[in-house]
Amino acid sequence: MALAFDEFGRPFIILREQEKKTRLRGLDAQKANIAAGKAVARMLRTSLGPKGMDKMLQSPDGDVIITNDGATILEQMDVDNQIAKLMVELSRSQDYEIGDGTTGVVVMAGALLEQAEKLLERGIHPIRVAEGYEMASRVAFDHLERISRRFEFSADNIEPLVQTCMTTLSSKIVNRCKQALAEIAVKAVLAVADLERKDVNLDLIKVEGKVGGKLEDTELVYGIIVDKDMSHPQMPKRIEDANIAILTCPFEPPKPKTKHKVDIDTVEKFQTLREQEQKYFDEMVQKCKDAGATLVICQWGFDDEANHLLMHRNLPAVRWVGGVELELIAIATGGRIVPRFQELSPEKLGKAGLVREKSFGTTKDRMLYIEQCANSRAVTIFIRGGNKMMRDFSLCALIKDRNSLCAPEKIQRSSAPLLQLFRVIHATSVSLGSNAVKLQV
Secondary structure (H helix, E strand, O other): OEEEEOOOOOEEEEOHHHHHOOOOOHHHHHHHHHHHHHHHHHHHHOOOOOOOOOEEEEOOOOOEEEEOOHHHHHHHOOOOOHHHHHHHHHHHHHHHHOOOOHHHHHHHHHHHHHHHHHHHHOOOOHHHHHHHHHHHHHHHHHHHHHHOOOOOOOOOOOHHHHHHHHHHHOOOOOHHHHHHHHHHHHHHHHHHEEOOOOEEOHHHEEEEEEEEOOHHHOEEEOEEEEOOOOOOOOOOOEEEEEEEEEEOOOOOOOOOOOOOOOOOOOHHHHHHHHHHHHHHHHHHHHHHHHOOOOEEEEOOOOOHHHHHHHHHOOOOEEOOOOHHHHHHHHHHHOOOEEOOHHHOOHHHOEEEEEEEEEEEOOOOEEEEEEEEEOOOOOEEEEEEEOOHHHHHHHHHHHHHOOHHHHHHHHHHHOOOOOOOHHHHHHHHHHHHHHOOOOOOO
């Protein structure tokens, strides 16, 4: 090692030992890769099972996340090693396909790598080790087929699905309410499921959270909840048999696409401009009234004059609603999203039996409930929590991890669920002992 200076006088170190380093090859390279995989598995091993401990993770911007979900932990980790990245992808694919077992699959992969290292040290070729693991997977699959239990369920008998969902919530912080949350998850999945085709569209399940109340106050709403309120405080808070106009066009006069300048030097010119602007607002509101709309949900905002006019014309309105929420409202109410006022017609209006605005406690938070929709397949899980951390934990358990939602979905797609995973692993090892193949080295 030597010390040198650049043209600006700043010191830097020259490492002469760098040229002596060589590339890892053969067994040393294999051991280095296995060590990286084992390190990732060792980190998640303490989070496995109902007695597993949570991990506290801090992001670069200072946000703190507390979880014991394997996919969440690995996503927050900054991994550089390529083998460790494969372990992250393994957990991610498990989360995407099944929704549960993200920690166990990484721990199992680490254990397999640990046993493979012992075989490599004995001089067994890696291809032989891989063939042995493939043989073990076939024996394990056959054993799973033998011990699997087939059961039938229906909308009237959901207890088997609830019991399965409870197992996925046992290791979460919300396990004290796992019975209620499991029932909500199963009812939500069955509400959007097509039992004849055995297909579930989880995009129709919206999950909302609001700080306040207790975790036991979590409810399932057969409709859509929007985190908005009426645009004017004097608008009605409850609308029955609502005809909803879903708009993506703003309540404002058209703007020219070229640069323009308006000179107003008299009161008469200002009055003319104001009357013309009010005429635009009157025409927009009248088109909504002529179509039969009793509620307007707009993606964009509008100024106070348009808001005041809507209130006086007895047309309640909600503004600044997101695009994803507009699509869910259109699906639930059977309406069409209208991009221009000229295209608004009675056939494009959504139908809802009840639209109400609900307040929560003393925080003055208000949300809009759209219930008794024409298409009741879209549902909302509304989660409550005493603080932001508890609310986020519940959201993580129900939507980010997707465990309690995906479990009944997978059972519906195939009526033979996986049971007693660790018992299967033990039975596989016993079967391999009787079906062992002598390897010629």
